[in-house]
Each structure stands twice: as C-alpha cells, then as structure tokens.
Amino acid sequence: MKLNKKPMIIAAVSALAVSGTIFANSTYASDATKQLKAVYANIKVMYNNQAVTVDAAQEPFMINGTTYVPLRVLGDAVGKKVTWNNTDKAVSITDTQTQVPQSTVDALNAQIQSLQLQLTNANTQSTGKDTTISQLQAQVNDLNSQITSLKNQLADNSSSSGSVSNAMTKLQTALNNSYGDYRSTGASIELTGTQSAVKVSIRVNETSWNDTSSSSRRTLLQNIVDDIHDNTTFKNATISGTVYNKNSTKLMSFTVNNNNSVVIGSNVDLTTVQKNLNNDYGTYRNIKLSIELSNDNDEEIVFRVYANKSDWNLLTDNQGTSLMSSIAADIDAAYSNMGKKIYGFVYDSSNRSTILKRYN
Template sequence: MKFKKPVIITAVSALAVSAALLTQPTYAAQATKTIKAVYNNIAIVYNGNTVPSDASTEPFMINGTTYLPLRMVGTALDKKVTWDGSNKRVVIEDNAAPVDNSTVTALNNQINTLNQQLTAAKSEAATKDATIAQLQKDKAALQAQIDSNKNNNNNNNSSSNISDLEDDLNDDFGNYEDTDSEIVLSGNKDKVTLRVNVDKKGWDKLSSSKKTNLIQDIVDDIRDTYKDATISGTVRDDSSSDTLSTISVRSSGVASVTEESSGLEVSELEDEIQDDFSTYKNVKFDIRLSGDEDKVTVRVYVKKDDWNGLSVAQRSDFKDDIVEAIENEYEDADIAGTIFDSSDNSRLDTFDN
C-alpha cells in the first residue's frame, strides 16, 4: 500500500475540504489556519464502484476524521456542486435530465392525439345519448301501443264473456213463470247494465217476492262471473219498452226491485185486474175497485159454490195476487178487500195488505 507522510496544508477555499468544514459559520471574517492532513490512499466506493481520484482530489484524514472533496462526491452521486463566491456558499443541486426537442415533440404529439381522442369520445357519447333518448321514446310508444292493444283485447274478451253470460242467463231464466223474459247485458267486468224484457201481464202476475227472487238469481249469476262489478238495470215491457221496475244492487250483492208507477187511474187499474183475474182456476170473478192511490177498496163477486170449491191455498193465492197487482201500481196504498156471493151479496171472505 502506498503511504504518504503527513503534509501541512493551509486551507483558504471550502471546496477543498469536506462538508463537515462547511458547517462552520460562512459569515465569519476570512481567516487562515494551519492544519495537518494525512493521505493514506483512501478510496471512495459508490454502489460497488470505485470513484476515480487523483492527487488533487484524493481523500485525506485530519485528526482521525476522513475528508472527501465535495465536488468529487457530488459527481459520484450525480449532483451538481457549485461555489457561490458572492455569498460564500456551496450550492448542491440535482442534475436535471436533459430533454431533447424530439422528446418534447413526441409528447406534444401524444397530447394532441389524446385531445383528438377525447373530442371523438365526447362526440360519440353525445351520439349515444341521442340514440338512447330516441330508444326510450320508441320504447314508451311501443309500451303505449301494447297497453292499448291489451285494453282492446280485454274489452273484446269482456264483450265476448258478457255475450256468453247473456246466453246462459236466457237459457236459465227466459221462461220464468210465463214472463217470456229476455235478458240483455251490456258493459264490462267493472260495470254491468241489466235489462229484462218481459211480458207485462206475466210480470204483473208475479208476486213481489218472485220478482225479487228472479232478479236476485240473475244478479248472483252475473257476480259469479264478474265478482266486483257494479250492477244496475230495469225491467221493461217487451211490447212498449215502458219501464216496469227499476233494479238496484248493493255492494254486498243484494238486489232490490222497485216498481214503477204507470199513473193509472183506479178505473184503469180495475180494468187491468179484471182482465188478469176475471177467470181463476176456471172460476169466474167480477172485480170492482174504488178509492185512490192512497186507499183502495176491492169488491169481488163470485158464486158461493165456486168459491167454496177452491182449496184454501188457491183462495189465499187469489187474494194475494190481487193485492200485489194493486201494490205494483200504488205501492203505498192501504188495501181492503171483500169477497161477496154474487147471488145475494153475502160476505164470503175478506183480505187486505
């Protein structure tokens, strides 16, 4: 190993000593100092590589401390070291990697390309947004058409179902008690209008309970098909289309039949009753009415033997039918009736409502 004897050095400049000496205040007045430096072939190794040096940059030791030339160390560490004489400072900076014009041009070109791609992407996004908006409009239009077709199908199905139900009702109730009933339905599953066309004479012969039972049976069958439908209707004379009764149905499904007043005078009502009941079970009767819509007096003349020849039930039905016929015309009238022997005017029976 090469060994050098100690050398006496007078240090004036900071660039020849280590960073440790630079930690002394830089603002002190310039001075000189005699130091003893020892050179001992000290090498600098950075990341496994020896940093070359010469006599002017060789490291040395002073009082056991190793000193390295700062510029050589900066070069080894890829740092820029300069001396600021005006301010007596050592300035250490990172070496900026040089960028040539071709790199700058390439980067600018890349930026331009990215800007173009961004503009194209924005245009494409706007086009897609417009397409999506149009598709949404088309979808809404198609849905509306589907809903319309569905409603039409439902209405067609409803009409078909009502027609089938109408046929079934006429099969079941068309010949009810000689009324020659024709049942007509209209509407849909939510609202059904019922019209019952009848022979007036046959209808008038029905008791109130039989009329109500007929209408209730019809309503029940309608509700079997259309559970939640509201139902209303009328009973009409099939020859004149006059309304004989009004039909109303509660939400519970209970039907009621309200007789319409025809406005007949008592004498006209007498003629109708005479036409309807002058012959009953092959027995001849002469029926007379008097009074008004509030109170009706009925006088019935019949041969005593013929009257007594009727059974008790037949006599009761006859009286009830007359009362109901009068009530159909005068709903609130008080009715008082008497059966007389036509031969001597003796009283055979009485009835009322």
C-alpha cells in the first residue's frame, strides 16, 4: 500500500505513546521543541474488533516506527472523558457515568421469555393451575417493570446528566447571589432534584423572617420560582420548597400551581389550633363559647364563635371586640405571623345563621 506522507512540525505530542528520546537534550520536556516527520498511512483504530470512527483532524500517524493515536480518539472509544488544561498543560482522563450493561437487560429479557413459555404451558393445563398462572404473570409484570426502569436508566445515563447537575449548581449560586441578603433574612438557598422536579430549601434567620411581611415573603419565593423556570434546563420542572430556620426547624412550605404561582402551605394543624382556642376561650366572662376554624385557601382563615344570643348581649361592645381580637392574634401567632388574612364571626348558637358580630 502506498503511504501518504505528510511532514509536519510537532511542538508537543498528545498521543498514546511518546518516545523517550524526543526531549533527550532538554532539562524539562515542557521546554523542548524538535522537528519530527509524521507519516500518515490511513491507520485504522479497532476497539473490540470494531472500527473506531476517526475524523481527518485526529488521524493516527507514525514517527520513527512508533504509532501515535490522539488520546481523545481512544477516550471516546472506551468511554473515557479527555480534557486539556491549557493553564497547567495537563491532560485529564476521567470515567464517564456508568451505564447499565446491556447484558443485564438481555438476561432479564431471557427470564421473561422463559416465564412466558411456562405461562403458555400452564394455560394448556387444568383450571387448577390458576394460582400458578397468576404467580407467573406477576413475575412477568415485575420483570417488565424492571426492564422499563433499566431502559429509563439507560436513557438517563445517555443524556447530559452532568450538564443538568452543572446547570443546577450554577443556578443555585446565582439565586444566592441575588437573594442571599433579602430583607436581611440571611437566606441560604439550596437546590436538589432533577431536570423535571426541583426542590428548594431556604434557611433564614427566623427573627428577621418573622419581621418580613407576608407579601415580601411571597415576592421572594415567586422570584426564586420564576428564575428557576427562566433557566432553559428547568423551564418545565415542577417546583416545591421549604423554608427552615438556621436550626433546620420547618417554618413553612410552598408549591407552584399550573399558573406558575407560588402556593404557600404550612405545617400547622388547623384542628390543633381550634382545640387550643376552645381550651382558652371556651368560657369567657362566664359565657359558654364554641369556636370553629376553616381555611378555604392558603391565604385566609375564618373563625366562627357560637354563643347564646342573650348571654352574648351581656357583654359590652368593647368586650366582644377584645375577645375576637385575642382569638385572631392567637391564630396569627400559631401560624408564625405569616400574615394570613383572618376573618371572624359570632353566631347565635340557637340560630346558626344569625350573625351577632363580625371581625376583619
């Protein structure tokens, strides 16, 4: 075969093997430069008896009888990541993410075929084999689920999982730079999850957080959600989050609805708050009261006080107002002063549609 010789000057060789004589006359290899003649002979690279695709810019060559193959070509062939650090003049070779071996998938497919054969044989036998058939079908279903899971894992591994992780890290840094000192709360934001589901953990100074208005808190959370969705990688992700104090005690949680709006939740049990109110105000100035709470949405809480009309009329207007204000203040405190809108009504217990007094 006629050799296609392409002479070239090589200042540094990034290849599979380098002759020790190239830099023999220099104290440091990095300081040496030598003219060498490279011979290109249409050299093929084979991996596991399969030809490796090599573009013209990375074609292997020979120098003084030694064959040189670019590291990146070999890295791509064997599933390794090769990068060049120009500052340190260093080549880095790292493992890529391990994928589920195809042999594992093939083995599970073989099991399914065997079980399906057993299932076919069982169906041809007496109806007394129903239990066996059900068990075999369950095994087939389970193995099919494993196959689906493994296929999904293979697909995930072949996608840019590293890119997602890098994107999340960069986004987290950007969020902390933008909102880390929001309203002097000392917010620290952490993102976890995947490209399709992002969880947000925010740790704040509890005192400053409680001093921040409900609208300001909502603005912070909405800005974080909007910034996440503005990122191309996470534009379709579902988002949920939790706010903690610096001791990791949960202060509140939030989700995002279909309109991309923040929905604030709470870890407060409404039933417990109602029970405590009845314990504290079940008898007020010798008047028997019954208190019920409801929250039709995450922004409002309504309390209803039931009292005998004639007994309630024994109270002055100021006494009634003071009672309802105290109930509202206790509800607000139970929800960590989150700024929920609180409404209240006093009803005649003998005619529950008659309103005796209102609070808003």
